[in-house]
Structures are given as C-alpha cells and as structure tokens.
Amino acid sequence: MTFDLERSIDVLRRTPATLRALLDGLDEPLIRGTEGPETFSAFDNVGHLIDGEETDWMARARIILAQGPSIRFAPYDRVRHRTRNAGRTLASLLDEFERLRAANLETLRSWQLTDAQLDLPGEHPSLGRVTLRQLLATWVAHDLGHLAQVSRVIAKQYTEEVGPWVQLLPVLTDHPAPRS
C-alpha cells in the first residue's frame, strides 16, 4: 500500500470512538485487568495513547518540519501515564483522548503537507533516520496495535472461564510474554 494522508487521518480519527464503544462503562475487572506484571491494562493503553498525543507524534512532526539545527527526537517515555493518571476515571481519559486527537488532526490537516514535506527527515533516538511519512504511518499502526492490545488484554481476563476452548483461541495464547 502507498501512504495516503487522508486515508491515514481517517483511521486516526476513528480511534477515540472505537475505544469508547469498546470500553466506556465496562466493568472494572475488565478495564483494570492486565496480562501480567508490568503490562498495560485497557486503562493504561488509553493513558499511553494520550501520552502519544501530548508528547510524541505531533512533537516529532514539528521537529521534522522545522528542519532546525537538530532533527533528533527526544526519547519517548512509555510509562508517563502511570503517575499522570493515578486516580483518574476511564471516562475522563476517553474524553481527554478524544479532545487531544481531534485537535491534533485539525492541526495536521491545517499543515496541508506536500509530498516534499512528507519526505523530510528526522532522527529517531534508536532507529536513526526516518521520514515524516513514516512517522505518520507509524502513528496509524501504533493506534491499531494498541486497539489489538486492548482487545487481547480484555479477552485474557476470560482465560480460565473458557475452559478447554483456550486451545482454539489464539488471542489467549499467542503472547506468552506480552510487551506493553
């Protein structure tokens, strides 16, 4: 597939509503359950996506577009949300994510990016040279990865309850050491 900005924005704009349909008002054991120590619950995933809106995607896009003296990205803190959201409700996180995402996509559209701009480089702390196009494609794939993770972590709360069916449900067994 060739990168298409409008198509990618159309995926990105869906994530808040998709998470809301799946999670808003869901029972606490399903929202807070994890896949094991140091892994993300559904709640943590939403917090992590909020961190991305505030500190990752658009911040890095701006560094690339500026093409200043340094195009190197700051490292990204994957557990910022843990202290930030202590005591918060999932409903408030879903609202916040929706607002932040909408604002970011409005800004992204307002840039009216050209192909030449999408080709501009940045420097990732561990991956090296990347382009703005790759950053935006990664934003989309990252969203979908966390939607898959949210679905999987909720499914895993049913691992005991499904009994012998566990053998036929790869979502319960395909990630013996889940990454969060």
Add this chain to the structure above:
Amino acid sequence: MTFDLERSIDVLRRTPATLRALLDGLDEPLIRGTEGPETFSAFDNVGHLIDGEETDWMARARIILAQGPSIRFAPYDRVRHRTRNAGRTLASLLDEFERLRAANLETLRSWQLTDAQLDLPGEHPSLGRVTLRQLLATWVAHDLGHLAQVSRVIAKQYTEEVGPWVQLLPVLTDHPAPRS
C-alpha cells in the same frame, strides 16, 4: 475472574458498534487487505462473526439447554462466509451483524439462565465436554480475538510505510503465520 453473565453480555453487545466505529466507510484497501493467503481481511472477520451468530453460539447453547439424546455440537464451518457474502458491502454486513447480535442477546437474556443451567454440559466435536458457562465465556473471548485480528490486519497494511519503525511495532511482527 469469575464468570458473570451480565458483564459478558455487556461485552458482547459492544462488538457491533466497536466494529462500526473502526470500519464503516474505511477505505477499501484497508477493509479488504489480508495478512497473506487464506487469512481473513477485516471484511472476512465481520462475515465470520455473522456466521457465529447464525450457526454457532446460540445453536450450541440450545443443544446444551435441551439436554436431548445427543448433546454433541455440529462442527462449525469457519469459511461459510466466503461464498455467503460474495458481492456484499461491508456496510450491509455491519448492519446484519448488529441485528443478529441484538436479537441473540435479547433471546439470551430472556432465558434468565440459572447457575445450574450454566453448569449443563455439551459435547464439542474436538474438545469433548464443555459447559454452557464456558460456551458463553468463549463467545466473549472469540469476539475480542476477532477485534484484535481486525486491528492487526489493518495495521499490517502499513508494514512497508512505517519503514524502520517496524522493529518497534509488535502488532506487525508478532504473528508471522497468522491463523484466520
């Protein structure tokens, strides 16, 4: 977690709206893309979930509740949807899934299942003895597994576009031989 019927119905009722938020109106390459030969696209996943509504979960629940001369389930056809839905639009499948799921959950609620009924056995063609409780828990986990699969298969359409980031996106690499 201990099986809770109301909590499980609350997950099951969300799936049509979650898939609608994620998929309805999405660009065709994302709806029709797969993870390789003989694997399900997002479109195929919705068709497979429809098959489940028509031929799997409630049919098997009825066999268990009847406790007739045979409690053995008929084998389940995982590719029924391929011929059934040729030429259909995704929008029509999403509508159909929503209607079928709502009707099935209304019937399920109307049964007002007791703990004793949830303990009743059926015989799975390959797994052997299972209970109604396990069947209903599996229905939930199966939904979430396919939601994870839909997210993953759409993400994988971005595998080339993310460039070096593929190393940091397990959703793109964790299933080298995906099961559909």
